[in-house]
Amino acid sequence: xxxxxxxxxxxxxxxxxxxxxxxxxxxxxxxxxxxxxxxxxxxxxxxxxxxxxxxxxxxxxxxxxxxxxxxxxxxxxxxxxxxxxxxxxxxxxxxxxxxxxxxxxxxxxxxxxxxxxxxxxxxxxxxxxxxxxxxxxxxxxxxxxxxxxxxxxxxxxxxxxxxxxxxxxxxxxxxxxxxxxxxxxxxxxxxxxxxxxxxxxxxxxxxxxxxxxxxxxxxxxxxxxxxxxxxxxxxxxxxxxxxxxxxxxxxxxxxxxxxxxxxxxxxxxxxxxxxxxxxxxxxxxxxxxxxxxxxxxxxxxxxxxxxxxxxxxxxxxxxxxxxxxxxxxx
Amino acid sequence: xxxxxxxxxxxxxxxxxxxxxxxxxxxxxxxxxxxxxxxxxxxxxxxxxxxxxxxxxxxxxxxxxxxxxxxxxxxxxxxxxxxxxxxxxxxxxxxxxxxxxxxxxxxxxxxxxxxxxxxxxxxxxxxxxxxxxxxxxxxxxxxxxxxxxxxxxxxxxxxxxxxxxxxxxxxxxxxxxxxxxxxxxxxxxxxxxxxxxxxxxxxxxxxxxxxxxxxxxxxxxxxxxxxxxxxxxxxxxxxxxxxxxxxxxxxxxxxxxxx
Amino acid sequence: xxxxxxxxxxxxxxxxxxxxxxxxxxxxxxxxxxxxxxxxxxxxxxxxxxxxxxxxxxxxxxxxxxxxxxxxxxxxxxxxxxxxxxxxxxxxxxxxxxxxxxxxxxxxxxxxxxxxxxxxxxxxxxxxxxxxxxxxxxxxxxxxxxxxxxxxxxxxxxxxxxxxxxxxxxxxxxxxxxxxxxxxxxxxxxxxxxxxxxxxxxxxxxxxxxxxxxxxxxxxxxxxxxxxxxxxxxxxxxxxxxxxxxxxxxxxxxxxxxxxxxxxxxxxxxxxxxxxxxxxxxxxxxxxxxxxxxxxxxxxxxxxxxxxxxxxxxxxxxxxxxxxxxxxxxxxxxxxxxxxxxxxxxxxxxxxxxxxxxxxxxxxxxxxxxxxxxxxxxxxxxx
Numbered sequence: 001x002x003x004x005x006x007x008x009x010x011x012x013x014x015x016x017x018x019x020x021x022x023x024x025x026x027x028x029x030x031x032x033x034x035x036x037x038x039x040x041x042x043x044x045x046x047x048x049x050x051x052x053x054x055x056x057x058x059x060x061x062x063x064x065x066x067x068x069x070x071x072x073x074x075x076x077x078x079x080x081x082x083x084x085x086x087x088x089x090x091x092x093x094x095x096x097x098x099x100x101x102x103x104x105x106x107x108x109x110x111x112x113x114x115x116x117x118x119x120x121x122x123x124x125x126x127x128x129x130x131x132x133x134x135x136x137x138x139x140x141x142x143x144x145x146x147x148x149x150x151x152x153x154x155x156x157x158x159x160x161x162x163x164x165x166x167x168x169x170x171x172x173x174x175x176x177x178x179x180x181x182x183x184x185x186x187x188x189x190x191x192x193x194x195x196x197x198x199x200x201x202x203x204x205x206x207x208x209x210x211x212x213x214x215x216x217x218x219x220x221x222x223x224x225x226x227x228x229x230x231x232x233x234x235x236x237x238x239x240x241x242x243x244x245x246x247x248x249x250x251x252x253x254x255x256x257x258x259x260x261x262x263x264x265x266x267x268x269x270x271x272x273x274x275x276x277x278x279x280x281x282x283x284x285x286x287x288x289x290x291x292x293x294x295x296x297x298x299x300x301x302x303x304x305x306x307x308x309x310x311x312x313x314x315x316x317x318x319x320x321x322x323x324x325x326x327x328x329x330x
Numbered sequence: 331x332x333x334x335x336x337x338x339x340x341x342x343x344x345x346x347x348x349x350x351x352x353x354x355x356x357x358x359x360x361x362x363x364x365x366x367x368x369x370x371x372x373x374x375x376x377x378x379x380x381x382x383x384x385x386x387x388x389x390x391x392x393x394x395x396x397x398x399x400x401x402x403x404x405x406x407x408x409x410x411x412x413x414x415x416x417x418x419x420x421x422x423x424x425x426x427x428x429x430x431x432x433x434x435x436x437x438x439x440x441x442x443x444x445x446x447x448x449x450x451x452x453x454x455x456x457x458x459x460x461x462x463x464x465x466x467x468x469x470x471x472x473x474x475x476x477x478x479x480x481x482x483x484x485x486x487x488x489x490x491x492x493x494x495x496x497x498x499x500x501x502x503x504x505x506x507x508x509x510x511x512x513x514x515x516x517x518x519x520x521x522x523x524x525x526x527x528x529x530x531x532x533x534x535x536x537x538x539x540x541x542x543x544x545x546x547x548x549x550x551x552x553x554x555x556x557x558x559x560x561x562x563x564x565x566x567x568x569x570x571x572x573x574x575x576x577x578x579x580x581x582x583x584x585x586x587x588x589x
Numbered sequence: 590x591x592x593x594x595x596x597x598x599x600x601x602x603x604x605x606x607x608x609x610x611x612x613x614x615x616x617x618x619x620x621x622x623x624x625x626x627x628x629x630x631x632x633x634x635x636x637x638x639x640x641x642x643x644x645x646x647x648x649x650x651x652x653x654x655x656x657x658x659x660x661x662x663x664x665x666x667x668x669x670x671x672x673x674x675x676x677x678x679x680x681x682x683x684x685x686x687x688x689x690x691x692x693x694x695x696x697x698x699x700x701x702x703x704x705x706x707x708x709x710x711x712x713x714x715x716x717x718x719x720x721x722x723x724x725x726x727x728x729x730x731x732x733x734x735x736x737x738x739x740x741x742x743x744x745x746x747x748x749x750x751x752x753x754x755x756x757x758x759x760x761x762x763x764x765x766x767x768x769x770x771x772x773x774x775x776x777x778x779x780x781x782x783x784x785x786x787x788x789x790x791x792x793x794x795x796x797x798x799x800x801x802x803x804x805x806x807x808x809x810x811x812x813x814x815x816x817x818x819x820x821x822x823x824x825x826x827x828x829x830x831x832x833x834x835x836x837x838x839x840x841x842x843x844x845x846x847x848x849x850x851x852x853x854x855x856x857x858x859x860x861x862x863x864x865x866x867x868x869x870x871x872x873x874x875x876x877x878x879x880x881x882x883x884x885x886x887x888x889x890x891x892x893x894x895x896x897x898x899x900x901x902x903x904x905x906x907x908x909x910x911x912x913x914x915x916x917x918x919x920x921x922x923x924x925x926x927x928x929x930x931x932x933x934x935x936x937x938x939x940x941x942x943x944x945x946x947x948x949x950x951x952x953x954x955x956x957x958x959x960x961x962x963x964x965x966x967x968x969x970x971x972x
Contacts, residue, residue, distance in 0.1 A: 044721070048721075050721050050724070050725060052864075104967060105963070105964055105967055108963045108964075108967060109959075109960045109963050109964065111963075112959040112960060112962070112963045113956045113959050113960050114911070116959075117915070118914065121914075121918075123666060123720055123721050123724065124660065124666045124867070124871065124875075125871075125914050125918060127666060127668060127724060127867070128867065128868060128871060128910055128913070128914050129910070129911060129914045131864045131867075131868070131907075131910065132906075132907040132908070132909075132910030132911040132914065133907065133911070134907070135903040135904065135906050135907030135910065136903075136904055136907035136908060136911070137907075138903055139901040139903045139904035139907070140904065142901065143901060143904075230963065234967075260860065260861075264728070264729070264732050264860060267725055267728060267729055267732075268729060271725060271726070271729060275722070275725075301740050301741060301742065302740065303740065304736035304737075304739055304740045305733060305736040305737055305740055308729060308730075308732060308733035308736060309733075311729055312714070312730075312733070315714065315726070316714070319717075319718075380818070382814075382818075409822070410817050410818055411817050411818075411820045411821055411822045411823070412820075412822075414818060414819060414820035415820055419818070420818055422814070422815075422818075426812050426814055426815035426818070427812070427815065428807070428808055428811040428812055428815065429811055429812070430807075430811055431807065431808075431811065435804075438804070439804055439805070439807075439808050439819065440819045442801045442804060442805075443805075443819045443820040443821060444820070447801045448801050448802060448804070448805045448820075448821060448826075449801075449802060449805075450800055450801045450802060451796070451797055451800045451801075451802045451803075452796060452800060453800055453801065454799050454800065455799060455800060455801050455803065455804045458801075497815075497819060500819075501819060501820065
């Protein structure tokens with residue numbers, strides 16, 4: 001371990017680009033994770049339900065994006081000049097937003113028809129219901145898109161993320177890196193700031209927080225908790241779908257099975273960050289993302305185990321998570 | 331004797347317990363009542379003594395009579411379940427009973443623990459004769475016999491309070507700390523609950539420390555009274571102080587005798 | 590055995606101290622065990638009745654019996670029980686592959702030991718958590734083991750390990766009681782060993798949950814604060830229950846590995862397996878001792894047979910799950926009295942079936958209306 005660490009240090013001094021690239025990869029992954037985990041943690045904080053089907057919203061967003069992006073970019077020819085490139089970029093953005101937006105009605109309907117009925121039941125039934133939903137959604141996606149992996153159609157022989165590689169990274173910074181991933185990192189940062197703004201500054205955000213803290217009190221002052229719950233669930237669905245859409249635009253392929261890993265990693269993120277905390281989800285996601293990408297680079301065998309090791313350490317040192325208030329409540 | 335020595339407990343800015351020192355059980359089966367306005371730190375003191383909370387400063391000391399005289403034992407860091415084994419038992423202001431068990435099963439659970447049988451994995455829970463005898467006696471004593479096979483969650487409030495106390499007595503306490511055993515109990519039943527507690531304490535030779543808001547009860551039953559105000563001991567001594575001490579009356583009852 | 594009369598005047602037969610059965614229950618129990626023993630004989634009768642399916646169902650069910658100790662008594666939801674099932678399976682495989690031992694009982698012992706180790710470790714880390722946190726943490730720890738098995742080359746990664754002599758695909762199966770057996774004989778003897786262990790583990794579990802220790806676990810499940818303040822060392826007891834529960838999973842997992850002769854991360858450790866174990870306990874009826882076994886056999890059977898009918902058996906499982914949550918929360922065994930009473934009533938008064946159908950219809954109509962209203966609000970706002 002010590003030798004590996006020394007190697008790493010040496011390498012980063014002699015050739016910083018590997019270091020930077022893998023950290024950027026980690027940030028990209030971290031922001032994707034954040035978008036999934038933030039929904040999970042908000043839904044838990046407000047509704048008190050751990051939604052095991054949350055990863056499937058992410059997978060659905062990814063698959064929807066593949067279809068939408070293929071259709072939309074098929075309408076135009078491969079971009080050659082700045083104007084057509086801009087049009088192409090706008091089309092990709094539209095595909096991302098529409099794919100994520102589809103998740104709003106999907107998750108809202110799931111909430112009103114199924115999840116709402118079990119708020120007062122034992123948590124074992126809540127877990128089982130959302131687990132059942134997870135199985136149903138996976139198979140429905142397999143039926144609709146087919147098993148295996150899916151990518152947006154290539155445009156002019158290049159994959160979608162290569163087409164939008166407009167930032168001359170090599171020229172400016174001395175190493176090549178996907179511009180698409182850079183854009184995605186910015187998008188993730190925007191989502192984080194937007195969520196903070198929403199919960200701190202807007203009236204609706206404050207109502208949601210009040211409902212999370214005390215459901216009965218909120219009802220007493222005239223807040224419709226049903227509507228707040230639907231809003232929160234749909235919001236979670238939207239961000240998970242957004243994460244999926246952005247993710248499948250990168251070099252990573254979409255598949256109906258991709259939700260499971262995302263779900264489990266999101267658990268790690270919210271345990272590390274503290275259940276119910278958006279800041280916690282943010283820090284946790286970045287930590288998990290960067291750590292797992294460094295591991296992929298240096299110790300590939302440990303990549304899968306590393307996030308969980310982080311989680312165990314956090315639990316031992318700070319059982320309530322970095323920003324959390326949970327844990328053994330006597 | 332159970333001693334609180336300069337206990338301090340803070341919750342953020344609030345000093346819930348501010349340098350409290352009291353001695354409990356100085357005399358044989360003493361009946362102590364703790365009084366004070368809301369937020370005076372009464373429950374916090376009980377929580378500190380029984381290990382539900384850890385003090386920021388100070389110590390909880392048990393004085394034990396041995397052949398060589400009195401020995402002091404510091405139990406500040408002892409786990410609650412260990413303190414129970416030392417004879418330090420409590421009830422709660424909000425009733426804590428095992429809701430899905432019957433009254434009999436509730437008391438049996440406490441009695442099994444008292445007889446050190448909890449870790450037995452190869453006997454049946456209801457086959458221990460000494461335990462069953464304790465359970466029967468307590469059901470009788472607390473007049474819960476008629477509802478013995480009802481689930482705890484189905485009992486009226488007064489009976490739930492009694493069950494909570496009965497479970498405490500099943501643990502064969504030396505010091506029994508009761509956090510408002512009569513709260514929420516109707517005026518008619520109140521006396522009955524307290525009478526039962528006093529009777530059982532006398533019989534089993536228990537030092538009883540009770541948090542109580544009803545001053546008539548305190549005046550009738552207390553051997554000694556401790557008044558807490560804003561986290562500190564304000565007065566300590568004869569319950570007659572409730573009649574004679576004007577300052578105390580003003581603090582506790584909000585009435586001034588001068589007017 | 591002797592007979593005794595209980596309060597209700599029904600004759601009961603005493604199996605051993607404290608366990609009394611009515612004649613009907615005794616007949617059912619004997620018939621049930623006999624039927625299990627006869628499975629290898631009658632599996633040819635129907636293709637739907639396969640020894641493999643029932644054997645695996647019993648093994649998963651045994652893990653669910655272990656999980657149910659936590660679920661029913663301490664009221665803790667473990668969503669990572671595949672960890673111990675998998676540890677049992679991998680423990681056995683490690684004995685065969687790296688110690689070169691192929692005596693069946695040693696393999697079983699190796700599996701149980703590894704499961705014991707992990708349940709001690711994980712149990713200590715999670716014993717103080719409750720509710721959803723406990724579920725989340727057990728799930729995550731289960732995933733740690735999955736990640737290790739999948740990532741560590743020595744354990745064969747997604748290929749897993751073979752429990753055959755020499756660890757190869759073509760090696761002989763382990764010996765049982767020093768007997769070198771052909772594959773078919775090996776499987777049947779292993780099945781009988783499983784039945785014996787199942788009956789023994791159910792009796793042990795029965796004693797355990799009816800003991801004062803079981804009483805303490807009930808107390809912890811219902812009110813931890815009170816449990817602590819009647820002198821129960823809560824953390825240690827939860828830990829002990831967790832370990833017992835994990836060992837049950839380990840025994841089942843080791844036997845499962847021996848049955849399959851191969852262990853894979855996906856087959857034994859994946860999070861879906863944990864979900865299935867939990868589901869089995871609920872499906873069979875988690876307020877009963879036998880329910881989880883029934884749930885194990887039924888779910889396994891459903892999964893296997895759904896595979897023949899449609900490739901989308903996960904969809905089917907999911908729908909069954911949702912159905913159970915809404916309509917049969919007490920599970921198969923737990924709902925039997927209600928179902929029996931309902932059926933009897935309907936046999937006498939067939940008109941009630943129409944009422945049932947209309948209730949069901951209203952329920953779906955309500956759901957559809959909720960869905961429509963949600964969409965309307967999304968599209969046109971609250972007004």
